[in-house]
Every structure is written in structure tokens, then in C-alpha cells.
Amino acid sequence: MKQLIFLSALFIFFGCSPTNTSKEAGKEPTNQIVLIFNKPVQNGSYRNQIGSQNGDEIQFLDDHMIEQRLHLNIGAESDTVIVESKRDLVEIRLMYKGVDELKYLFQNGDSIVFNYSDIKPIAKVINRQEDYTVTNFSLVERDSIALDEYTALDIAKMPILLHYRAKDMNRDDYSSFMKKIDQMTLKNIPLEIEREYTILEALKAEQKISNDQFLYRLQNIYFQLLELQASPLNKKGVENPKFMSLKAFSQDLENRFPDIRTKRGDSLLYNSAYASFFHYSTSIEFSSKVSQYEYKTETAGGRITNYPQAYDSVQVSSQLTAIEKKKLQFAYIEKLFQDAGYFPIEKRWEYLNKFKNDYQDSAMVDFLVKKFNIKFKIDDDLELVDKAGKVTSLEALITSHKGKVLYIDYWASWCGPCINEMPSSKQLQKGLANDNIVYIYLSSDRTDRPWQKTMERLELNEGLHFRIDNAGYTTKMEELNIPSIPRYMIYDTKGKLVNNNAPRPSQSKVLKAELMKYIETSK
Structure with a gap:
């Protein structure tokens, strides 16, 4: 199976200059990245105690800033994916163990072969020389740096990663278990970050890592720390040891590497760590400005954001760029159709048309129509x-x-x-x-x-x-x-x-x- 992904915007990933890459001088970019998977192994639905079943092996942001999720032909001798893009650098993410992801940063024109050791995808760039550790840094983090099954930053963000260890615990034991996880991650985060610094600085001293790759890996750490600090539990004026520690970690990173404080810009949205931080922090802000819809079911209940109101709140914001508004409003339209049962059909149509008229972006609208199987008529029967x-x-x-x-x-x-x-x-x-x-x-x-x-x-x-x-x-x-x-x-x-x-x-x-x-x- 060969998948062709056509991408067509003009943004440059992270705003990087071609002089920071190791492309051959004068060589024209091919506007594509070729990924070759030898005997691909399923990771998007890896089955363990908490395994996900989404089945999406490959994820990346295309040039329209649309999150693309692709399947691999599991069990085949080989599968090839061609990602077409005009960007100098493209971040590719591979699902790992169903709940984790490995991040790679590839250059325009790269061809990469993935071979598997058990379930581990090991990448090798075949059109140019790149050190194993640089290419597979995410895997190195998990195999040689992490002090637990997952990195401490990932566990801090998603404690559910270790919930399977609490199976059959009573409420008191579970509460104690979660406190221990919190304490363990705060202890391990600085230790793991220090290990990452050591490896990255050694690679830089040996001139094995480009400036782009070096900054990219540091930004992954930095924006994860900022996202953890963006939690609504981190209340202003309240001294919380956890958040004070996280702030100290990020400040230490800023002091060591002043370049990490990249000026906010639209091109940063192509960095998944920054995009996750941006969406999380802004969604908290805008959700607090709109009403919440409360619902109850047979076994549970909860609240969801009034997505139409959130869409309108973003529209009038003076703190966001046009691209940031577009990204957030696109996300709210996705949520509106994802949680379709809570909103009338007419309301969903109204806001899809509003987005279409606001941005005239046929690629994003077509993506939504296909993803959610959107129909423009109402039937009486199933x-x-x-x-x-x-x-x-x-x-x-x-x-x-x-x-x-x-x-x-x-x-x-x-x-x-x-x-x-x-x-x-x-x-x-x-x-x-x-x-x-x-x-x-x-x-x-x-x-x-x-x-x-x-x-x-x-x-x-x-x-x-x-x-x-x-x-x-x-x-x-x-x-x-x-x-x-x-x-x-x-x-x-x-x-x-x-x-x-x-x-x-x-x-x-x-x-x-x-x-x-x-x-x-x-x-």
C-alpha cells in the first residue's frame, strides 16, 4: 500500500532557515519525505492493561495545519508512505505501545527506512548521514533516559499510563498510589532532563546534531513543562510545591539555553509539543468564558464546553493571531461534530458554514466532512x-x-x-x-x-x-x-x-x- 498525502501551505516549520540543515548545497527540495516500513508491527493498538485501540500508526500535521492520522499495512513485508510537503522540516510521530508516541524530525527530501526490533521502530535516514541517537532520540529517551516505563514528563501529563498497576486497589490504596506517582515524577523529571541535556550537548560538541534538531528536542522538554504548569490546579497566588518545582525546571532550561524562549509565532504550531501546550492553555482560558453543558447518563454524568460559544469567543479575541484563531476554531468545530449528540443538527451545520465563510479553507472543510461523514439532510429513520x-x-x-x-x-x-x-x-x-x-x-x-x-x-x-x-x-x-x-x-x-x-x-x-x-x- 502506498499512501500519498498532498500538503500545500507556505509555512516553514518552526521558522527554520535552510542554512541550519544538512542538505546538500544547491540541491532542490523534492517536497516529499519517503517512509519505508519493513514488516511493520502494530503499535497504534498495542494491547496491554491500558492499551488504546485507535489503530493510527502515523501522525503528523500537514501544510494546512490539519492533523493527519494514517494506518500501516500491518503484516505486510513492506509498506511505503510518501508525505508531500513544502516545509523544510516535518515532524512525524509514530504511535508506540498504543498510548505513547515517538517523535522524529525529518528534512524535505529524506528517505527513511524503519526496521523493527520486537515492537520498537528503529529509523535510519538513507539519503544522508545522521547519527542513530539523533534520528531515534525519542526511543533513546524511553530506553536509556526514562527511569520508569514511560518518561517522567509523560507520566506527569498522563498518570493514566500507570493506572494498570493500581488494578483491584480500593479507594484509599488508589489515592495513596496516585500520590506516590506524583512524588515519583517530580523526583524523576529533573534527573531525566539532566540526562537529556548531557546526551544532546555531547552530540552538539561532536557536531552530530544540527541546530534545528538540537532546538527541537529542547523545545519538546520545555513546552511539556509549560503545559503542566498551565493546569487549572495551578492557581495564582497559591504556593503549590508541585507547580513551583515545574516552574523551576523550566526556568533552569531558559537559563541554560536562552534560545529556547523562541518568540511566539504561527510556525511554532507545527511543533506538536508547542501545539499541545497552546491548545491546552487556550482551551482552559476560553472554556472559562462560556457556559458548560451538563449531562447525565445511566452510569455517569459530566460537563462539556458550549463549543459554539467558545468559537464565538475566539472570534472576538484580540490576543490571538489569525492563524491561531483558525486553529482553535477548527478544533471547536471538530469537537462540535465529535460530541454531536449534545448539539442540534442545525447548530452543527450553522457553525460549519460559519467556519467555511470565515476562512474559505476548502481543505479543512472537506477534511471535516469526510472525517465525520457529515450529511446535509435530516432523515426520519436510522x-x-x-x-x-x-x-x-x-x-x-x-x-x-x-x-x-x-x-x-x-x-x-x-x-x-x-x-x-x-x-x-x-x-x-x-x-x-x-x-x-x-x-x-x-x-x-x-x-x-x-x-x-x-x-x-x-x-x-x-x-x-x-x-x-x-x-x-x-x-x-x-x-x-x-x-x-x-x-x-x-x-x-x-x-x-x-x-x-x-x-x-x-x-x-x-x-x-x-x-x-x-x-x-x-x-
């Missing part, structure tokens, strides 16, 4: 697509199974609680294999690939499986009152909805009694 691509509707499906009791499972590949119920669902079908019960699974995945891949992985071979192709564009979801998933429903033998909030498969005893009740009443 449009269902089976594994073979055959289309039907919920009403037709129910009608075709009159005389049977239907147990319908509304789920999606990205829904953790839904996935957790699947083993119980399979056991339910085995334990209650009654000819008068039909088990139906309706996924709200927007595209076929994640849906079908998840069914394969979970070996969901029994029951009837469909994907809802118009989940966000039908009044039926509101009529059925499905604010969130998983959701389970029961239809009786006459095709009547008799329970729109049925027990989960893991509640097997009560669920079996419920299903048998409707079978008995039909006799």
Missing part, C-alpha cells in the same frame, strides 16, 4: 449498512423480524464501556441461544474501517451487525432518547419497543429474565 455494504433501515429491520424478541446493542469501536460489555454479550448469546431471540448490534462509527476492524479483533461473529450511517443526522436517535452509548433496547414479538433502557449483558441474570418474559408473553 440508515443501516451491513458488513457487505447492503443498506436497510431500523424500521425495516424490526419489521422483518416480527415474531422474535429483539435485543439491540447500540455501541461504537471507540466506546470503552461498550467494548467492555462484549465478552458478556458473547456469553449471553451462548447461554441464551433461543431461536426466538435476535441479537442486533448497531454501531455509530462514522466509517466502516474501525467498525469492521473492531468486530474482527473482538471476534463478534454471532448476531446481526450494522453500522448506523446517519447517526448524527436523523431524528430517530432523539426519538429513541440515546444521549450516549452503550445503550440497550428490547422489542417484543410484535415489533414494539418495550424497554428503551434495557439491562446490559453483564447484568445477565436480570437481562435473561427480562428477555424470557417477552418470549413467554408472546405465547
